[in-house]
Amino acid sequence: MIKIENISFDHCIKCTVCTMYCPVSQATHLYPGPKASGPDAERLRIKNPELVDSSLKFCTNCKRCEIACPSDVKIAEIIQNAKWKYLKIHWFRPRDFFMSRTDFVGGIATIFGALANFIIGLSITRVIMDLFLKIPFNTKFPRYEGTTFRKIFKKELCKSQDGFANKVIYFHGCYVNYNNNELGREFVKVMNALNYGVEMKKEKCCGVPLIANGFIEKARKNALFNISSLQEGNTESKIVSSSSSCAFALKHEYSSFLDLDNSGISDRVEFVTKFIYNEFRSGNIPEMKPLGIRAAYHSPCHLERMGGVMYTLGVLKQIPGLELVVLNSECCGIAGTYGFKKENYDISQAVGKNLFSLIDKAEPEFVITDCETCKMQIEMNTRYKVLHPVNIIAMALDIK
């Protein structure tokens, strides 16, 4: 008997609109597109797994197909499920293993700090990585910090948080912890300016890179850890994340993709701009000075899927003296770890091409985006520095 796990493929009317908006099928004819790979092929796969074809691996899981679908078919979810369920992918993949263990690798790299950055930056290392790990030579890895955000928080920031009656629980994610301590500091500054103290719970990598690389069981373990850790003690405060992908995982993918019960946290999880937007709306607006800056805003795919872009725009539009050019919605092509793999490099570049030229045309002073991997991709491929909305608010708070 056919086990009907996701029958939304039955709602597909074969209009092909999803394929029109798929950045990967725009970049390469090798990918037949989300319609063919998702709802079309799913009918065959559930009958006979022999009918699975390898083109599934091209999907970046950007979810633009789901946004485009007029019939609400969970196309990307169907493809992701099928990819890891049916494709025979070898268990020994050192590159994918290390790439998806952002917390494990980050933990080691921050111990060595400057030395780690030096070694990763060496041409010889990059040649070796290109040859043996299939990580393209042109990739610039994000810099590792010399310490973790958790240590900084404990040492410098933690004490001053007791003075606040209201609290938020900060899910900082791996990027802030190992690669961008400054964003964490500024998050605390902004929350404090809004009269919220910051609390942190124990956390593991949210699981997004694990899911993307097919380590589903490990992702489930991490998710279970996070769900229970975030429910310890304070269960009133909002759980706020400064990473759009972490927020998406905690709020949606834990239940929709990993089949876990996240009902204890899902209503409390908020991406940072939505939290701030709500505060602004109720009149809690800190004093900000005019910036006098022109910036371009790029909306990350996963934030769009979550419906979060309007909150980021809502917040940015209330920052005085910020001239904002909102770029047309385009995928940057990096899709988490996808663009860091040699076999995907050309596709990833071709997907991002449109966005890069839009940015160049806009001639901003810098680019704003909510997602850390979008930031890496844009900084690798344009001459602009990329900032997070939280950085911009902090900037406006700092002006004396």
Add this chain to the structure above:
Amino acid sequence: MIYDCLIIGGGLAGLICGIKCVSDGLRTAIISGGMNSLHFSSGSIDIAGYTSRGEVIKKPFEYLKTELKENEEHPYAKTGIPGIRGSIGFLTEILSGQGINLNHNNEFNHFHITTLGTLKPTYLSQESVFSTELTEIVKSQKKIAILNFKGFRDYYPDQTAANLKKNALFKEAEIILGDISLPYYTNTEKNLHEFRSIDLARIFETERYLPRIAEEIKKASAGASIVSLPAFIGINNYKTIRKKLESLTGKFIYEIPSLPPSILGLRLDHALKNSFINLGGEYIAGDRVVSGAIRNSQVEFLTTKNSGSIPLKSRFYVLTTGSFFSGGLSAGFDSISEPVFGLKVKYDSKRSKWYNDRFFDKRSHPFLGYGVQTDSRFNPVSENGKTVKNLFCAGSVLSGYNPVRDASGGGIAVATGFKCAERIIKEIKND
């Protein structure tokens, strides 16, 4: 208040309404769940194509002038004929600002050729479908080439030709059939039979193969001065591409819409969305409005699938959720409802009256005329029978007309969307 105007639905009506509002300085957002029906459309905008008896209308405005006197419930009666003209002017101006020319035949309708080769009356078309130059050529020349891309399975030129021949206009015409191809692509990567119109449009969009394609066209269309191709000669860059092809071949290049997705419709969609976003509008894609709260004849807030605990608020709301396919109307076994606000819907209570027995009946089907009941200002009536003052309705969610029977869907969307925007702008300015 966060927004001045919040539009539910990102189709033609919603986009026109949004562009008008945002260009008058209103803080405007459009919430859209999935792509709109322009993706399945001919890319031409009809105003009124057929009478209720199925006869072709030659002069739409003149026809409407007499027709609307007897029919106050018709959306066009509420926008008025100057309202239709004004909105059409606005649409053509917006699109030409985005590089798309929509041509019309002054007071007259013109015909466009469908995928099947039938002729449909319409009012506005892209220059590859209608221009005065084309009418001249058709008059003086009776040889037409209908070409296809070799192996493209979403279009059948033989069928187009056979149906065209049945029409008096083309009875005398000599029709040549032929193929063009791009061997470079046939040898690589993808099986040509998997190509959809969008894949071909992307190849054309690069301009890389134009001289080659022009040669192919010349070879396949010897002697004909009009060459029709399925609509895939480029997306945003199509104007330049078509001009280049015309100058390289010396022939008029005509476009026939292929099976969905429709490139002719896609061009309009892209242009309108770009215009809305460039003017500063917020286009929220991939979300769905679940419900709207009405209290004291006012919409208080909206809840969407993604909004969670923060409801969306605005001074004015516009409902452009479309008809049954897009979920603007929902049919049960013996009732029809409007799912967002539970507005009053006009329909026959007897299910057997919803449809005619013959699927392709010229009178179409009554259910296509069902929709939300509104007053002369396009304000709807809520469940408890009270008019909702800060909510307007536009496009195919409205009752009082049958877009399929009348060939009027596009015009109604544009005219009503525009009118709602004008009303909102006026009310905000009077405040």
